[in-house]
Amino acid sequence: MKGVIAKEPGGAEQLVYTDMPHPELQHGDLLIKVHAAAVNRTDILNREGKVGYVENPIIGVEISGEVIDPNGNDDFKTGDRVMGLVNGGAYAEYAVMPANRAMHIPDSLSYTDAAAIPEVFLTAYQTLNWIGKLQKNETVLIHAGASGVGTAAIQLAKRLSDAKVIVTAGSERKLEFCRQLGADIAINYKKVSFDQEVLKATDQKGVNVILDFVGSAYWDKNYASIAIDGRWVLIGVLGGSTVKKVRLMDLMKKRVQLTGTLLTPRSDDYKSELTKDLISQTNQMFENGTIKPIVDTIFSIEEAYKAHQWMEQNKNIGKIVLTIN
Amino acid sequence: MKGVIAKEPGGAEQLVYTDMPHPELQHGDLLIKVHAAAVNRTDILNREGKVGYVENPIIGVEISGEVIDPNGNDDFKTGDRVMGLVNGGAYAEYAVMPANRAMHIPDSLSYTDAAAIPEVFLTAYQTLNWIGKLQKNETVLIHAGASGVGTAAIQLAKRLSDAKVIVTAGSERKLEFCRQLGADIAINYKKVSFDQEVLKATDQKGVNVILDFVGSAYWDKNYASIAIDGRWVLIGVLGGSTVKKVRLMDLMKKRVQLTGTLLTPRSDDYKSELTKDLISQTNQMFENGTIKPIVDTIFSIEEAYKAHQWMEQNKNIGKIVLTIN
Numbered sequence: 001m002k003g004v005i006a007k008e009p010g011g012a013e014q015l016v017y018t019d020m021p022h023p024e025l026q027h028g029d030l031l032i033k034v035h036a037a038a039v040n041r042t043d044i045l046n047r048e049g050k051v052g053y054v055e056n057p058i059i060g061v062e063i064s065g066e067v068i069d070p071n072g073n074d075d076f077k078t079g080d081r082v083m084g085l086v087n088g089g090a091y092a093e094y095a096v097m098p099a100n101r102a103m104h105i106p107d108s109l110s111y112t113d114a115a116a117i118p119e120v121f122l123t124a125y126q127t128l129n130w131i132g133k134l135q136k137n138e139t140v141l142i143h144a145g146a147s148g149v150g151t152a153a154i155q156l157a158k159r160l161s162d163a164k165v166i167v168t169a170g171s172e173r174k175l176e177f178c179r180q181l182g183a184d185i186a187i188n189y190k191k192v193s194f195d196q197e198v199l200k201a202t203d204q205k206g207v208n209v210i211l212d213f214v215g216s217a218y219w220d221k222n223y224a225s226i227a228i229d230g231r232w233v234l235i236g237v238l239g240g241s242t243v244k245k246v247r248l249m250d251l252m253k254k255r256v257q258l259t260g261t262l263l264t265p266r267s268d269d270y271k272s273e274l275t276k277d278l279i280s281q282t283n284q285m286f287e288n289g290t291i292k293p294i295v296d297t298i299f300s301i302e303e304a305y306k307a308h309q310w311m312e313q314n315k316n317i318g319k320i321v322l323t324i325n
Numbered sequence: 326m327k328g329v330i331a332k333e334p335g336g337a338e339q340l341v342y343t344d345m346p347h348p349e350l351q352h353g354d355l356l357i358k359v360h361a362a363a364v365n366r367t368d369i370l371n372r373e374g375k376v377g378y379v380e381n382p383i384i385g386v387e388i389s390g391e392v393i394d395p396n397g398n399d400d401f402k403t404g405d406r407v408m409g410l411v412n413g414g415a416y417a418e419y420a421v422m423p424a425n426r427a428m429h430i431p432d433s434l435s436y437t438d439a440a441a442i443p444e445v446f447l448t449a450y451q452t453l454n455w456i457g458k459l460q461k462n463e464t465v466l467i468h469a470g471a472s473g474v475g476t477a478a479i480q481l482a483k484r485l486s487d488a489k490v491i492v493t494a495g496s497e498r499k500l501e502f503c504r505q506l507g508a509d510i511a512i513n514y515k516k517v518s519f520d521q522e523v524l525k526a527t528d529q530k531g532v533n534v535i536l537d538f539v540g541s542a543y544w545d546k547n548y549a550s551i552a553i554d555g556r557w558v559l560i561g562v563l564g565g566s567t568v569k570k571v572r573l574m575d576l577m578k579k580r581v582q583l584t585g586t587l588l589t590p591r592s593d594d595y596k597s598e599l600t601k602d603l604i605s606q607t608n609q610m611f612e613n614g615t616i617k618p619i620v621d622t623i624f625s626i627e628e629a630y631k632a633h634q635w636m637e638q639n640k641n642i643g644k645i646v647l648t649i650n
Contacts, residue, residue: 215573234576242570243570244569248541251583251584252585253585257456257582258582258583260579266580
């Protein structure tokens with residue numbers, strides 16, 4: 001079969017779609033004929049050789065496709081349409097996925113829609129609900145509101161928690177998209193100081209939960225934006241990792257809970273539990289369209305390098321998807 | 326009545342025991358004749374004028390004593406022996422305390438023992454159980470093991486969670502005391518690098534929970550000591566508040582939950598709930614001596630300045646208590 005690997009660690013031009021060994025089916029796995037895979041920032045880090053979470057040389061961590069061999073798993077049969085996280089190996093004709101984290105695709109969704117769900121909705125759900133413990137009617141600040149995780153988080157925060165949602169983004173087009181998804185307040189971080197807007201919008205109290213993809217560049221403003229007893233969840237450092245001055249007494253005064261998290265390196269059990277919990281909360285909503293996967297652009301798998309370049313240019317609203325077969 | 330105030334913000338010599346207005350009984354309060362009050366670091370900050378959590382000019386946040394007026398609260402009657410947190414006003418002949426956070430003193434304990442319980446056991450319980458979510462058989466690192474909170478935390482971690490307890494302290498006398506309270510491993514931070522000892526003792530995995538009173542001076546070593554998915558609870562900055570370099574990606578890689586907390590400025594409701602939960606878990610253990618308040622030195626209230634000096638010299642093992650009446 002064929003799959004996408006990086007010839008050498010490096011830029012998008014290193015990606016090639018080439019002959020690779022067929023995946024080996026282990027106990028508990030489903031064998032899946034892949035129809036679509038979505039692109040994630042962790043794929044770019046893998047391509048660059050910067051993280052070693054995934055042993056599979058084939059890039060990619062999420063797919064949608066058709067079960068070819070249920071391998072004795074009672075919840076699935078040959079031909080079932082499934083989506084979910086894989087431990088690497090997504091950009092390929094065939095992939096294996098632990099059955100206990102596979103999700104049935106709602107009938108109303110296409111394979112390209114479905115591939116846009118697992119990573120960002122699981123990350124947003126984990127961040128908002130498991131770690132951020134977002135409560136009904138609390139306020140959440142979602143940075144990069146138009147990103148894959150951002151668009152998922154806006155919808156989950158509104159539909160599951162009835163939260164007040166404040167987002168940041170860098171263009172009017174992105175801000176308007178966030179508003180249409182349900183964001184109550186959308187802030188152009190290039191034009192105004194987002195912390196001041198957050199304080200204005202919250203009666204000077206700040207937000208209860210922050211989804212932080214940015215890290216050091218926003219450190220002081222995020223601190224200014226968070227409420228007493230706020231939960232600040234760090235899921236990316238697109239604006240730099242190193243903060244030059246952290247005043248611990250500040251964290252004590254506001255009783256901040258700062259949590260760093262990553263989804264890809266977590267255990268199989270964790271991913272399975274998280275998947276089950278997300279599905280139990282959202283299955284109906286995906287089915288009837290109350291919550292929607294947001295697909296920005298679709299590339300064929302031969303153009304995986306273009307998909308990575310598109311993400312690196314930061315132009316996407318929602319997910320970038322590769323189609324296969 | 327008489328109470329201890331600071332004539333001017335400043336050193337221990339500013340403390341005077343002088344005539345003050347009788348406390349005003351509000352709805353829900355008990356009026357208490359104080360028999361003992363214990364000394365806390367927050368009292369020193371108040372004396373220095375550095376924090377404004379407590380409006381009462383009379384120093385002190387915890388007492389034991391006898392109910393003089395139950396004020397219509399059904400759970401208490403005149404003459405009941407009680408202990409608990411007050412909103413300032415502890416170092417005095419009389420004090421008021423919201424009834425919903427008053428605790429009955431077990432028969433086996435004296436007033437001086439009882440005064441040594443509320444602040445440190447509530448703080449240790451909040452830190453280990455509510456915030457740190459310490460689980461059975463996990464490992465916890467308790468800095469300043471011989472301090473008031475340290476001695477409480479060692480006992481709670483062993484008796485309630487059957488945790489593996491690692492402590493740090495700066496003298497053999499203190500380390501031996503911690504071992505007798507149940508600490509499994511006691512590290513002299515002046516002689517060895519505590520993080521290396523922690524890693525040795527945990528099969529290089531690190532600890533699940535850290536009780537951090539120290540802050541910036543221990544930042545890097547605490548990071549080295551914490552396990553993946555560890556909970557790092559910041560309750561003091563005795564070693565400095567400002568960390569000059571924090572790498573957020575490190576927090577993400579280990580998926581650390583860093584939480585700053587303070588007890589004194591929390592709401593009345595929070596203190597009431599925390600008190601109820603602590604008592605439900607520990608009442609029997611205090612009664613039968615399985616858990617013990619640790620009293621270091623007793624001063625009379627006229628010698629409050631000496632009590633503060635004693636704490637500032639850092640010589641105490643456990644609590645410093647003032648007796649009144």
